[in-house]
Amino acid sequence: MATLVPLSSVDPSLVETLLDESFGEGRHARTAYRIREGTQWLEGLSFAALDDDDYLAGSIQLWPVALIDPDGRRHPLIMVGPVAVMPALQGEGFGKALMGAALGALDASAGSSPVLPQVMIGDPDYYGRWDFTAAHTAGWHCPGPFDPARLLVRTPNPAILPAEGMLEAWKPAAE
Secondary structure, eight states: OOEEEEGGGSOHHHHHHHHHHHHOGGGGGSHHHHHHTTOOOOGGGOEEEEOTTSOEEEEEEEEEEEEEOTTSOEEEEEEEEEEEEOGGGTTSSHHHHHHHHHHHHHHHHHTTSOOOOEEEESOHHHHGGGTOBSTTOTEEEOSSOOOGGGEEEEOSOGGGSOSEEEEEEOOOOOO
């Protein structure tokens, strides 16, 4: 069974190796990296999974991002991913455990406040089990190529989401 620990407790070079193994060394050119560029993953919401021998088996990172609507208004979102599992260990439940931990921590961190919508680029069949859907993202754009069917969002109230916008890293408003 997976042991989940805060991602911040894992050597960053091990996480980079895991991400290279999972997604290839060209992963930095992917659109998801462009969306997150210039920001840092959220420590309290990002986790690592260790196997029975305490080796790094997987990781998940959550990031602050924004959807900029056509009027320039910034709508905060949480970007989920990458969700990475060592290729030899895929299908053993590490990804499910990581998703459960990250989304559980996100939901718990909100307390009585509404949880920010979460966005990701991923497989709708797999991530649909956590209520991620492309049903509300048809008018959204990304800073690079993407498959609209894989741009997914999870929110209890889709009415709060802008119908159109561009995803980018969260940047504080100019003072």
